Amino acid sequence: MQTQLTTEFAATPDGQAAEAILRRCVHCGFCTATCPTYQLLGDELDGPRGRIYLIKQVLEGAAPTRATQQHLDRCLTCRNCETTCPSGVEYGHLLDIGRKVVEERVPRPPLEQAVRWLLREGLTSPLFGPAMRLGQWVRDALPASLKAKVPPRRDPGAWPRTPRSRRMLMLAGCVQPAMMPTINAATARVLDAAGIQTVVAAQAGCCGALRFHLNDQVGALDEMRANIDAWWPYIEPTDGSAPVEAIVMNASGCGVMVKDYGHALRHDPAYADKAQRVSDLTRDLSELLPALLPAWQARLGAALPAGVPRQLAYHPPCTLQHGQKLRGGVEQALAQLGFEVRLAAQEPHLCCGSAGTYSVLQPQLSTQLRDRKLTHLQATEPQTIVSANIGCITHLQSGTDTPVRHWVEVVDEALTAAAASTSAAPV
Template identity: 40%
Template sequence: MDTRLEEKFKKEPLAIEARRLIKACVHCGYCNASCPTYQLLGDELDGPRGRIYLLKSFLEGRLSAEKVKMHLDRCLLCQGCETACPSNVEYGKLAILGKEIIEQSLKRSFLERLLFNFLLHGIADREKFYFFLRIFNLLRPFLPGALRRKLPPLSKEKVRLEQWARKGRVSQRRLILFKGCVEPVLYPSVLRAARNLFGRLDIDLVDIPKEGCCGALAYHLPNRKKAVAQAKKNIDLWIKPLQNGVEGIVVCSSACCQMIKEYGSLLKDDKEYGQKALKIASRTFDPVEILEKVDRRLFLLAPDRGAVAYHSPCTSQHGLKGQGRVEAFLKALNIKLAPIADSQMCCGSAGLYSLVQKDISQKILELKMKNLLGGNPAVILTANVGCRLQLEQLSPVPVLHWLEYVERLMQEDCCP
C-alpha cells in the first residue's frame, strides 16, 4: 500500500520510514488470525491490517490522531502477525513508529503522563523499583483486589544488586550476564541458575556494575530519547570487556534480549555509537543459543518426570525468531512437554500493557491459562520476566523460568 503523505509529514523522518514499512503490506489479512486483540474483540481496526490502514489514513490527513491512538494503544506489540505475514511486513517497527508520530501530534492526559512517567522511572531503575516494591508490599492489605493480584511479592532470596562473582579459577570462556532492572529484584534465582548451568560448561558469567535497563520499557511507551540514552549507557559499559576477550552477553529475559539485539537498528544513524551498537547486537545471546550447541550429556536428566507446559514468550518466538528452540532443548534433556493449544498466542503481559490495558490483558490471560493447563502440567515454564508475572496471577501450578527448572532437576539427579 502506498501512502501519500500529508504536506506536514513529507519531510518528517519518522513518517517517511513509516511510509516505507506500510508499502510492504498487501492488505491480505493473514495477520488477523494471529492477533490476540482481533481474536478477542473481533474488530478489524484492532488487528494489524486495520491498524496499518488507520496509520496510513492519519499520515494522509484523512483521520484524527485520537482514533489511531486508541487502536494502537490496544496493540500488544507481540509481533505474532510478523510470523504469519507472507509479505514480511515489519509490523513491530511500524507500530512503534506510529506510536511516536501520534505522541508528537496528540498530548496525553495528565493522569496518563503521570502513570507513564512513574512506570518508566519507577521500574526501569532497579534500586527505585526495589524501593517502590517494598512500599507497595507493606500497603498490600489496603490495596484493591485487582492491584493486589498484579503486585508481585518481594523475593525471599537476598537481593544482590551488583557483584555475584563465582569463586575459583577463571574460565577461558567468559560472557557478560545482563541482569536487567526487574529480574534481580523479583527472581534472582534465575540469574543464579544461569550461573550454575553455564558453570558446568566452564563458562564464567561476568557482572558489569551499574548497567541499567535495556531500554525496552522506554522504547515501547514510546520514549525513543530515553531508550537511546539507556542503550548508550550499556554500550559504554560493555564495549571494553568485549574488546578484551569477553565473548558476548547472555540475557535470560527474552524481552531484554530482543531489545539489546535491536541496538544496531536503534542507533543505526548515530555516527559515534552505530558500529558499537551493531557489535553489541551481534554478540548478544539468549541462553538457549549457547546451551543448544553443547554436548547434551552434560545436562541429561532422568526420564519419566511429570509433564511441563512451556509458554514461549512472543519476544522469543516472534521477536527473536526462536520458535521451538527451547522446547527442542528441553525434550533433548528427557523433559516431557504437555501439548498447548494456540501456543503461538500472547499471554497478555506485553511489558506495561497489563497495567494500562487491564481488561483486555486479563481476558487474553484467561484464554492463555486455559490452554496452558489443558495438558495437566505439573509446572509452567517460560523465558520472560513479564510473562512469568502475568501467568502467576492465575496459575494453580508453579511458574518458573526454564533455566531454573533445568537447574533444579539437575540438583535432584545429582543429590537425591
C-alpha cells in the first residue's frame, strides 16, 4: 500500500511505525472473512481493511470524524485478522496508533467520556475489591444486567506456603483477585504440585491493557513501568537469592499486554531494556504445560478422580490464539490428563465478544457474539466450559447455566481430589 503521510506524522515514531505497517497491506481482503464485526455488520469500514484505510486517511491529512472514531471503537482488537493475513500486517499496533490520533482530535459525548473514565479508574482502583464483595453480598437483589457482571462469591481455598527451590512470578491482576480469586489460588496450587513456588509482587497492579485500549496510553505506560519496578527485584535480585524463572500469566489478556511491554516502552531510555527483559520472561500458563504434565500425571494416576467434570468444551481466547499465537496446547494437555476436550465445531477462531471493556461499551454486538459462541460450544454437550481469560469466562457465564471456568481450576480440582483420595485410602 502506497502512503503519503503528512509532515505532522512522517517524522514521528508513531508515524514511521504506522507507515511500515501500512506498506505491508496488499488490500487482499482475507481479513474481512474472519473479522467478527464485519460478519455481524457487513460494513467494509467495520472490518480490518476498512479500518486500515480510515487510519491511513487520517495520517495522510484527512480530518477524522465521529464516524471514524466509532468504526475504530467497534473493533474488538481480537487480532484474528493478523492470524489470517498472508502479509504479516501488524494490525493491532496500527489500530493502537490510529485510535490514539483520532482520540486526540475527536471529542466524545460527555456521557461516553464519563463511562470510559469510570471503567479506567474504577476497575483499576483499590476500591474495586470492596465494591465487588458488596455486589456479591447483594447479588440476588441486583437487576439482571448488573447481576451478570457480578460472579457469585467462591472460596479460593488455601494458598500453598511450602518454600520451593524453583520460583515464578505471577501477576495477580486488577479485577481477577476480586471477581475470581479461585483462578490465582488454583494456579499457585498446580504449580506447587510441580515443585514451583508462586510469588506475587505486592506493588504490581493492572497490566496496563485496560487503560491502553481505552486510549489512556500515557496512564497505561505508567502502569507498565510500575509493574517493571515491582518485578525487578525478583528478576535481578540484590540479596543473593536466585532470580525467578519466569513471569506466569493465567489471564491471556494480561499476558498479551505484558509480552508487548518491550514494544510499548521501546522509546523510553530508562525502561526499554528492562521492558524487553520482562516481555522475554513472560509465559502464559499454557506454555509451561509440557514441563508440568509429568508431575500432574504422577499424582492423578491412570484416571481422573470421581466427581471431576470430564467432558469439557474449550474456548481459546483471542488474546491467546491470535495475540500470543498459542494454539493447541491447552486442549492437548487436558486430553493427556484424561479429560474429554472439544472445541466448538464451528467458528472456534472467532471472538466471544468480551474483549475487555467491549461488553460494556458495545453491549449489542458483544451479546450477539457471546450467544453465537455459546451456541457452538453447547452443541458439544459439555459438563463444563473452560477458557483461559477472566473476561471470556465472566462474559460467557452471563449467557449460560453451564459452568464456565478457567482450565487451571478443573486441573486443580482433579489434583485436589486425587490427593484427598490418596490420603483417605486405608494403609
